[in-house]
Amino acid sequence: MNWGVFIILAWFALGLDLGLAPALAPGAGEVRPSFLFPLIVFVALRAPARTALWAGLIGGLMIDLTTPLARNGAPLATVPGPNALGTLIAAQLVLSTRAMVMHRNPLTMAVLTVAGAIVAGIAVVAVFTLRGFFGDSIIYESTHELGIALGCALYTGAAALLMSLPLFWLAPVFGFAGQGSHAQGGRFTWSHSGRG
Amino acid sequence: MAAPHDRPLAGSFLTRHAMAITVGTLIVTSIMPAGWLAWAGWFRSLTETAVAPVSHPARVGARIFSPTARDADPEQLRLLYDELERERQMRLQAEARTLRVIAQLEQVSRGAAVNPAVPVVQVPAPVVGETAGLLLVRAGHTQGITRGTVVTAGGVQLLGTVEDADARTCRVRPITDRSVPTIGAAIMLAEDARFTLTCLLTPAGDGTLRGDAESPDVADPRTIEPGMTVRLQDDRWPEHAQMLLIGTIERVDPHPEMPLRRVITVRPSVDLLRVREAVFRVPDEDPRTRAEGSRP
Numbered sequence A: 001m002n003w004g005v006f007i008i009l010a011w012f013a014l015g016l017d018l019g020l021a022p023a024l025a026p027g028a029g030e031v032r033p034s035f036l037f038p039l040i041v042f043v044a045l046r047a048p049a050r051t052a053l054w055a056g057l058i059g060g061l062m063i064d065l066t067t068p069l070a071r072n073g074a075p076l077a078t079v080p081g082p083n084a085l086g087t088l089i090a091a092q093l094v095l096s097t098r099a100m101v102m103h104r105n106p107l108t109m110a111v112l113t114v115a116g117a118i119v120a121g122i123a124v125v126a127v128f129t130l131r132g133f134f135g136d137s138i139i140y141e142s143t144h145e146l147g148i149a150l151g152c153a154l155y156t157g158a159a160a161l162l163m164s165l166p167l168f169w170l171a172p173v174f175g176f177a178g179q180g181s182h183a184q185g186g187r188f189t190w191s192h193s194g195r196g
Numbered sequence B: 001m002a003a004p005h006d007r008p009l010a011g012s013f014l015t016r017h018a019m020a021i022t023v024g025t026l027i028v029t030s031i032m033p034a035g036w037l038a039w040a041g042w043f044r045s046l047t048e049t050a051v052a053p054v055s056h057p058a059r060v061g062a063r064i065f066s067p068t069a070r071d072a073d074p075e076q077l078r079l080l081y082d083e084l085e086r087e088r089q090m091r092l093q094a095e096a097r098t099l100r101v102i103a104q105l106e107q108v109s110r111g112a113a114v115n116p117a118v119p120v121v122q123v124p125a126p127v128v129g130e131t132a133g134l135l136l137v138r139a140g141h142t143q144g145i146t147r148g149t150v151v152t153a154g155g156v157q158l159l160g161t162v163e164d165a166d167a168r169t170c171r172v173r174p175i176t177d178r179s180v181p182t183i184g185a186a187i188m189l190a191e192d193a194r195f196t197l198t199c200l201l202t203p204a205g206d207g208t209l210r211g212d213a214e215s216p217d218v219a220d221p222r223t224i225e226p227g228m229t230v231r232l233q234d235d236r237w238p239e240h241a242q243m244l245l246i247g248t249i250e251r252v253d254p255h256p257e258m259p260l261r262r263v264i265t266v267r268p269s270v271d272l273l274r275v276r277e278a279v280f281r282v283p284d285e286d287p288r289t290r291a292e293g294s295r296p
Helices: A003-019 A036-046 A049-065 A082-100 A106-133 A142-174 A182-186 B009-031 B040-065 B075-109 B287-292
Strands: A069-071 A074-077 B120-131 B134-137 B150-153 B157-165 B170-174 B183-188 B196-203 B209-214 B229-232 B245-254 B261-267 B277-283
Touching (some): A003 B120, A036 A049, A036 A082, A036 A106, A049 B009, A074 B040, A082 A106, B040 B120, B157 B277, B183 B245
Antiparallel strands (some): A069 A074, B120 B134, B134 B170, B229 B245
């Protein structure tokens, strides 16, 4: 995989997460889509296993580094790890299911993104709940955050559906193994083509 | 070129176990006490600065599709509204100060100290993103911004306080965020600082603030009504922030337990999470801020 392309697209997607996603959030603004997560799922669907896991780790770490957490009477905290581990598990989930799904179907992207985001969300909540057992100063309401994570997962699935078309078009630029031609990487289909 | 088996043992070990080492490190940092992770703030600042060239245009672009109510106003009308609101705040502040000075004079006569009001400069800065309920703003220590600095929207609407600042960026917690403690406020029964009702407002989590307010005297014809202005009146906040606009009353409901009290719902005049620009109120002590900012 071409890591330069991944880093540039991840940078762009993270910028959209910080700048555009809040405007798309209904109500109190807590449930919002992620543009970075569908990119991780897309890579996990097509890249070699090890590359996919590294992409998940890097993407999750970028989320961790842009998620400041409030503490009781203390400056904000940044905890590198929970989202990185969550997206790593999500990438592993996609890796374990990708042999059974149609890679070039936008619905596959959407469904796997929702599933991956739910798994990642549960992992993140689990980490912070564990921290809470040790009297952590970070303000965190596990039940509330779990609800938000599920809402975000569904919304991110919708974003993945929209992002799948430009990502499929960009697939040849990523240089995934066995995807040299534009025709192979660029097309998408609603039916199983047998090429996976 | 050396064959793979000729590589140094340490390099080979790291290459083969890089993933395991990284995951192990992340597990450790995940459960490490927050106080030991101060170094991660530097990486956070670096990442946010790196992402700002994308997040800022995205935020500006997003406003085209999701404009706030006041964006629909013509520019000139908005400027006039801001000017009017600024004048109103200054007048109310002066009236409230007069009442306080009278009380302080009584204290002075008994030997108590009086703190002089600190002048402020207003430092505007663009909001480049939002994460975890905090607004990411492109202004930091170099502009005199520190933790606790009061922030407004357009210079008139109370936005919140700075939660954390570094050299070039800072994070602002809006007053509507659920983790913000109770705020003391004054309901303006009339356009005069003498006719106010005090109340305590708590963020409801849906962009509004709620709190109990005691009904005015039965003999007083003025009642709490939707549309009334609510302003900051809290001794825990700096003197210069007093009487800043918190919002207008959106709903008035009877208190379920106390018949003389009302539960009011206050909505800020703008969506605080979607403001384009934050205006910091920096105490006028640093000559650099004096040069860069503008007086209110």
